[in-house]
Amino acid sequence: MDIVPQLIANSLIAGSIYAILTLGFNLTYSTAKFIDIGFGVETAIGGYSVFYLCKTLGLPLYFGIFLGLFCSGLVSFLAYRFIYKPLRARKASGTVLLIASLGVLTALQALVAILFTSQFQTLSGLIQANRVFELLGGTFTAVQLSIFCTVLILSVLLAFLLKGTLFGKAITAISDDEEVAKIVGINTERVMGEVFFISGMIGGLAGILIGFDTGIEPIMGLSWLLAAVVAAIVGGIGNLYGGLVGAYLLAFAENFGIWKISGEWKMAIAFGLLIIFLVWRPRGLFPR
Amino acid sequence: MEPEAQGSGTSLIKTVLWLVVLILIVGGLIIYGKKGGEEKEASKEPIKVGVMLPLTGDGAPYGEPARNVYLLATEEINTAGGVSGQPLELIIEDSKCNGKDATSAAQKLINIDKVQIILGGFCSSESIAATPVAAAAKVALFSPGSSSPDLTGISPYFFRNYPSDASQGKVLAEAAVAKGWKKVAFLQEQTDYALGVFKAFSARFTELGGTIIKEEVPSNTIDFRSVLSKLKTANADAFFLDPQTLPVAERVFKQMQDLKWKPVLMFNDVVGGAPETLATYKDLMEGALTAEFTADPNNPKFTKLLAEYKTKYGVDLLYASSYGPTEYDAVYLIKTGIEAVGNNGEKFAVWSRTVKDWEGASGKTTIGADGDRIGGHTLKIVKDGKAEVMK
Amino acid sequence: MEYLTHLAVLVGIYSILALSLNLVLGYAGIISVTHAAFFGLGAYTSAILTTVYDLNFFLAALCGVLVAAIISLFVGTVLSKFRGDFVALGSVGFNVIVWSVFLNVQELTRGPLGIPGIGRPNLEFGIWNYEFSSNVSFLVLSVIFVALVYFLCQFIEKSSFGRALKAIREDEEALQVFGYRTLHYKLAVFVIGAGLASIAGALFASYITFIDPSTFTINESIFLLSVVILGGLASNRGALIGALALVLLPEFLRFVGFPSDIAAQMRQVVYGVMLIVLMLYRPQGLVGEYKL
């Protein structure tokens, strides 16, 4: 069957985008211990800031991308600083934080739609040749290859950050036990703010890559976020590297599900997988 | 014994709250009263026409450009002296492409703004839900975009200048059989318009002995790669792409190029009438069959619309092929209708059935007794990035 | 006046939804983001039974309640196995699956075309036949339903069953030690909530006379969540107030002079900001007792 190599290629591409999103999502979940739905809107913020800076203002691409990442990181940090931090200080429950982050997604999404209309935009015009490669019967483009490489670079970078730097050790300490981390003298609030900044940047990066590959629209946040959450749970929520495996597993399940069943049941398959894992392995494949 | 758990705090909140609710209701009544009173002033007073458009949610990508076209047409009419001297005023309401909000918008326009004609229901779901509301109040409902076959003959108060999907599907099915194709791969977006085209096409095509391998995708799909790979392995004689909107079509074409898949193509008029898409994917499109109902490029009103839209909004008119011209014509049709029979819903609805070969940006418009626009689709073939009439 | 009766009917339908969700979320503390699925099951079952099999509205609504109850029994059992935030995620999963069924099983639900021409309810006693065709008559019918549901919820709130639900919300494990089979309680309230939501679905279908899958997505469930949270958790009055406020708010904004292009999006901004402000300053909502 010559379709299988193409399906594998498709799954790797989709899996890579899910992987980046899951890394960002797991970063905040493992430290702040709540499901941050607001993370979804970072994809739109990243994508649209590059769209505005490069396409409308015509700034050079790399400068635009850098600023785009900074914007999404900043938005995520501000959301933490002015909404999640006071709530956490008041020992608010996970549900309260979840609903507040839902408010962040809804409000910011609408603001993006006001600024850029609800039309679907694509960034692919910004890059010249998007050559198509063919490997063992599976075809993919240069952009898709770069997405795959981004996942590798990002995981290595994060691994180095977490293991190698003081800041990384603080993050691991907080995700193990925030109270103990405080006693040991880590300024958990400041570290948490930086974690949200990094996670916002990762979300923005995913949005930019999606913009180059397929396209962006203001309401894209929720569907990408839900995919990241399913991948995170399958891989073991809070476990950064488990999330990577979960992301590719989800992508393979979806794409091979399309082949075996049909395209219209794609979302039902993804959430069916979520429920199966929640029932039989709520702690996921690689529990923290 | 209900233990009153909290002290005075809640009673303060309760009084504030009842106050807010009171204001809401009183405010509504005042506004309702004020609007009602305006009717009796001098004749220079504007003619109010209701508009229902999806401005948020999934329907927003169609609603925003449609609103721009309506405002452009109204501006033109008013600068040219308005409707027999009186300026035309559009009251725009968001109907969110669903039944509930469409009925709310319709009720508000009919009972508060006292309009006699509503330009709208853009999505078919809006028109179907709003028709009984308009019919009960003897208000004319005129849709430039709903194409669901369920709307054919739904009510004497409803009519549309956008064709039902049935005609397009039949023309393309017969063309496919004429080309000797036995097996067609079909990709349909899960919307009422696209499903309507599929139903018409598959009925006719299977009747003539053809078989169809069909895949459906929900509207918010971004990644078509696996669905396209699956259809590719079906190695059918042709591939029929049936999207609701242009961005979906462009995503599919881009991913077909990525997959290096160049089948013989067929597509509905959403793609067929989009010159810039045909140009950008020229090599992929060569020899593709489509059915064109609107916008033959050298129609003077159509080119004028494109130019004026670009100058007013600085952006190209979206859906220039399908919805743009019908929306533009709709405003002018309302002007002609009011000048003919006055701003009265019942008379306007009756008048609408008499429209014959009315010249507009979307070509000759004739409305049949069942409220549908008569006039089928002309078969076209894409040659070197342009859709030409098939001989 | 038609416009106000129209709004009143919508407020009524959403009050029933808010009251039923308040039972599940406010009293039992189950964070269910799948309420729109039961709303849809009620709407589709009664729409199909009345249009295709020409069943009387009240009988069709009853069948809708049965369908929703059976499915909610299954969903409730699965959800009760999850802990903490996973309940909300699992319920989002069910809502997506039910929505996919509405969209894809076209032989039954006509998929994206939806079901048009749903008849208004009528009552037949022997020769006497009354049809609720006018908005006002429908308003009377929906007010009766809202009253029935309200008193059922008050009855539950006052009973020992209601107190046990609140104890489950507070500390389920501790309550078990005192001899409560909490799983049965959570299932019971989940099924009651789903049944009531399907009644609202039947009313909605016959009032709007047209339904399609786009009304029963997760966004609708999220909207229902914000209605109950704004109104106030574990307070039936709060559910009514929440429904009144959030159904009238968009209508009210139609009159406020936002320029029409951003008016619609501004409403979404207002929703988002409202959720944030509520969580920050008043987690128990306007008149609620239970702080999330």
Place this chain on the structure above:
Amino acid sequence: MTSTILQTKHLFKHFDGVKAVDHLSVSFEKGKITSIIGPNGSGKSTLINLLTGLVPLDAGEVIIAHSLHFTRVKSHEVAGFGLTRTFQDVRLFEQLSVLDNILVVLTERGVFASLFETHGTLHLAQAEEVLKKMGLWEKRHSLAINLSYGQRKLLEIARVLAMTRSARTGRAADIIFFDEPFAGLFPEMRKVVVSVMKELRAEGRTQILVEHNMELIRELSDEVVVLDAGELLAQGVPNEVLAKREVIEAYLGE
């Protein structure tokens, strides 16, 4: 040993490697107050959690009144066999009123029965009696979360007292576990609890007390069980056991 009401056989429980309860066989006499003492982490609270089904058994058996043998204790069945408990880290129904915290323990347990029962005068009378005994009746309308720490401890004990009255579980509680009830109480509150325990003993109910305060143990307990690292170190009459060298060593040796 006919008067043994509750017995464990080779109870075993480990938390990823650490043996919390190590093949413990111990028996509790009917109508007596048995105290369980031992250094922190010796498995006292774990034993109670095992016996009330909060934590699943890894191995071993629980026998109630010589007849009912359990290798798996389900927490919602515990009350049906007359067992009830307080919690070391006070677990009340926080956003319910003090009165509701008691009523919930007195009323029907079945779903349908509870639906059609609004608490009657009988329940109110029982609730009033219990709350008055613990001096919480004036506070009956305030939320549990708003009580002081001492009052919250008393409310837990009031709840246990209500279980001894409530026959809705099919059997009024006659085996009560007290998990450090005196921790953080003022002296006059301690007196109230001591008198309640003595009253319960007079009524013939069995009580198992986990406590650190030696003075209280000497005053209250008929028997003492000493645990160390999950094993039974000694059992017997208080002053006899407390005099044993290894018991003192276990305490001081830490």
